[in-house]
Amino acid sequence: MKLFKNLLKSPSFVLGMVLFLGTLLVALFGPLVMHVDTANRVGLAYAAPSADHWLGTDHLGIDMVSRLVRGLRSSLYVGFLAGTVATVVGTLIGLYGGYKGGLIDDLLTVGTNLFLVIPSLIVLILLSSSIENGRSLTLIALIIGCTTWTWSARAVRAQSSSLRGRDHVALARINGYGTLGIVLLHIMPYLLSYIFMVFILQTATGILSEASISMLGLGPYDSISLGNILNDAIKNEALTDGAWWAFMPAVVLITVIVFALYIINTSLEGVFNPRLRK
Amino acid sequence: MLKNYPALKHILGRAGWYFVTFLVAVTINFFLPRLGDANPVNAMMAKASAGLDSASAKEKEEQYLKEFGLVQVDDQGKVEHDAQGRPVRTSLASQFFKYVGMSLRGDLGGSILQHPKRVSEIIKTALPWTLTLQLPTIIFGWFIGNILGALAAYKRGAFDKLMYPLALLASAIPAFCFGILLKYVLSIRLEWFPAAGGYDDGMMQELSRAFVASASYYYILPFFSVFLIVVGGQAIGMRSMCIYELGTDYVKYAKLLGVKENKILYYMFRNAMLPQLTGLALALGTMVGGALITEIIFSYPGLGMAILTAIEGNDYPLITGCTLLITICVLAANFSVDILVGFLDPRIRAAQQTGK
Numbered sequence: 001m002k003l004f005k006n007l008l009k010s011p012s013f014v015l016g017m018v019l020f021l022g023t024l025l026v027a028l029f030g031p032l033v034m035h036v037d038t039a040n041r042v043g044l045a046y047a048a049p050s051a052d053h054w055l056g057t058d059h060l061g062i063d064m065v066s067r068l069v070r071g072l073r074s075s076l077y078v079g080f081l082a083g084t085v086a087t088v089v090g091t092l093i094g095l096y097g098g099y100k101g102g103l104i105d106d107l108l109t110v111g112t113n114l115f116l117v118i119p120s121l122i123v124l125i126l127l128s129s130s131i132e133n134g135r136s137l138t139l140i141a142l143i144i145g146c147t148t149w150t151w152s153a154r155a156v157r158a159q160s161s162s163l164r165g166r167d168h169v170a171l172a173r174i175n176g177y178g179t180l181g182i183v184l185l186h187i188m189p190y191l192l193s194y195i196f197m198v199f200i201l202q203t204a205t206g207i208l209s210e211a212s213i214s215m216l217g218l219g220p221y222d223s224i225s226l227g228n229i230l231n232d233a234i235k236n237e238a239l240t241d242g243a244w245w246a247f248m249p250a251v252v253l254i255t256v257i258v259f260a261l262y263i264i265n266t267s268l269e270g271v272f273n274p275r276l277r278k
Numbered sequence: 279m280l281k282n283y284p285a286l287k288h289i290l291g292r293a294g295w296y297f298v299t300f301l302v303a304v305t306i307n308f309f310l311p312r313l314g315d316a317n318p319v320n321a322m323m324a325k326a327s328a329g330l331d332s333a334s335a336k337e338k339e340e341q342y343l344k345e346f347g348l349v350q351v352d353d354q355g356k357v358e359h360d361a362q363g364r365p366v367r368t369s370l371a372s373q374f375f376k377y378v379g380m381s382l383r384g385d386l387g388g389s390i391l392q393h394p395k396r397v398s399e400i401i402k403t404a405l406p407w408t409l410t411l412q413l414p415t416i417i418f419g420w421f422i423g424n425i426l427g428a429l430a431a432y433k434r435g436a437f438d439k440l441m442y443p444l445a446l447l448a449s450a451i452p453a454f455c456f457g458i459l460l461k462y463v464l465s466i467r468l469e470w471f472p473a474a475g476g477y478d479d480g481m482m483q484e485l486s487r488a489f490v491a492s493a494s495y496y497y498i499l500p501f502f503s504v505f506l507i508v509v510g511g512q513a514i515g516m517r518s519m520c521i522y523e524l525g526t527d528y529v530k531y532a533k534l535l536g537v538k539e540n541k542i543l544y545y546m547f548r549n550a551m552l553p554q555l556t557g558l559a560l561a562l563g564t565m566v567g568g569a570l571i572t573e574i575i576f577s578y579p580g581l582g583m584a585i586l587t588a589i590e591g592n593d594y595p596l597i598t599g600c601t602l603l604i605t606i607c608v609l610a611a612n613f614s615v616d617i618l619v620g621f622l623d624p625r626i627r628a629a630q631q632t633g634k
Contacts, residue, residue: 119563122601126310251455259450
């Protein structure tokens with residue numbers, strides 16, 4: 001509770017939360033409150049914003065506000081799913097390697113470092129371009145999660161190996177806990193705040209990765225995402241036509257979500273890590 | 279023998295490690311595209327078989343299969359057939375070893391989209407553009423970001439209050455969003471800068487004064503859309519490193535001893551710089567990825583554009599060629615940073631000298 005009070009005192013945390021919860025609310029309840037239609041044309045291509053269509057239409061004449069609400073939903077979904085996968089994979093590898101030490105740890109560290117220097121966007125491009133049919137939103141999120149876990153594994157490993165010599169871990173071992181039990185019940189609880197921050201950053205990475213891969217034309221075929229909206233706008237000359245409503249809102253949304261997640265993360269760091277506080 | 283040359287030993291060790299990483303990258307480049315349902319020969323046939331009867335289509339397919347090393351070829355260079363008259367496929371393993379051998383020789387296969395052209399030729403024209411865009415942005419961005427971050431941490435006050443939120447914002451904006459903004463405002467609306475391409479239409483790529491002038495003019499916007507973001511990210515990192523260093527005992531002790539402020543600042547900067555350099559090595563992959571997307575936004579004639587056209591045309595050899603080359607560049611940059619850290623970090627230097 002005291003932790004929460006401390007957090008509310010930090011203006012960047014409040015700002016980040018307001019921005020993030022705002023986009024989350026629009027994504028969750030937008031389709032309930034307003035009429036969302038991304039299948040039918042409602043006007044000419046790149047029709048300017050009007051009273052009926054606040055943000056005009058896209059290159060096909062489809063309402064932009066509807067597309068943005070759908071895109072926001074998909075992007076947040078990709079972010080959460082990819083973030084969860086990357087955090088779980090990275091945390092498990094990091095916790096296990098850090099606790100075990102020895103040969104297993106060495107192997108896991110070498111593997112992590114290998115994939116840390118090979119750019120994840122490259123692996124993402126190779127994997128997505130090999131899947132021609134069925135590149136769904138969920139599959140893309142899973143692929144992103146499986147390519148971006150490396151730095152969280154590295155970060156968690158460092159923390160976990162610093163805890164392995166603690167007395168309570170030795171006691172747990174004497175009491176007959178297995179490796180998995182020790183790692184999950186006696187090491188992970190100490191790192192929960194840390195893992196939560198890793199999750200926030202991994203979510204931001206997931207949203208950015210989806211946008212990047214969509215801009216390369218490797219986005220999901222089955223849904224509208226913020227990256228897809230940008231890709232459509234650039235491919236169909238929205239920039240040169242001066243149709244700012246076709247790309248600017250998506251640019252602002254991506255930036256706002258990522259910025260909100262970043263400042264939430266930095267303010268959490270300030271609260272969890274007292275050394276950084278002034 | 280190597281014991282007498284600890285620095286050399288360190289370099290060789292790292293070189294060995296990066297060679298293994300390179301082999302893993304080649305393996306990934308070979309196997310990942312073959313995991314899914316996409317097949318380069320099918321993609322080529324879809325384009326080439328139009329207007330051909332079935333016999334000549336079959337011949338064409340065999341020719342492509344041969345070109346990609348997907349079928350067994352006998353001594354006369356003819357495709358081998360089994361009892362049913364179907365071409366005999368080569369095993370994945372022998373394909374793989376052939377691919378590794380070719381990659382090591384610098385041969386990345388033939389492009390599908392620009393058919394007789396080799397992938398290495400296409401990459402050769404694109405690579406200089408990507409390197410001139412990315413190397414200076416990342417190196418200058420790193421230096422300027424670190425200086426600004428250290429100043430903000432040391433001076434605090436108004437400078438810090440202004441710089442910190444700006445740097446935070448700059449580091450949080452994705453490079454491609456910032457690129458779109460710059461392009462729309464500065465080149466489409468205000469028409470100050472060219473909107474797309476790397477040089478004026480109709481110019482030859484040569485080292486003439488007119489060409490360099492034109493290329494530099496087109497360079498400004500893509501440069502700044504990556505540069506400012508690198509500066510922001512590095513400044514944030516350096517600022518918190520320096521704030522941490524300012525609270526350490528050695529700084530307090532030096533202050534109590536009355537050591538000159540500049541000298542303390544120098545010590546602090548040196549200590550805070552090392553993690554920043556290691557951080558640079560880790561962030562390189564992300565930065566390069568972001569810059570590739572920026573190239574696409576400005577239709578800059580580098581590897582990012584090459585990948586985009588390759589993806590749009592299902593040009594698999596070109597996709598894997600570009601990804602392999604980008605990976606090699608990132609590995610080379612990482613290797614240089616590693617060696618540099620080895621020379622700068624007194625702990626590693628000490629370990630080298632004691633021959634550990």
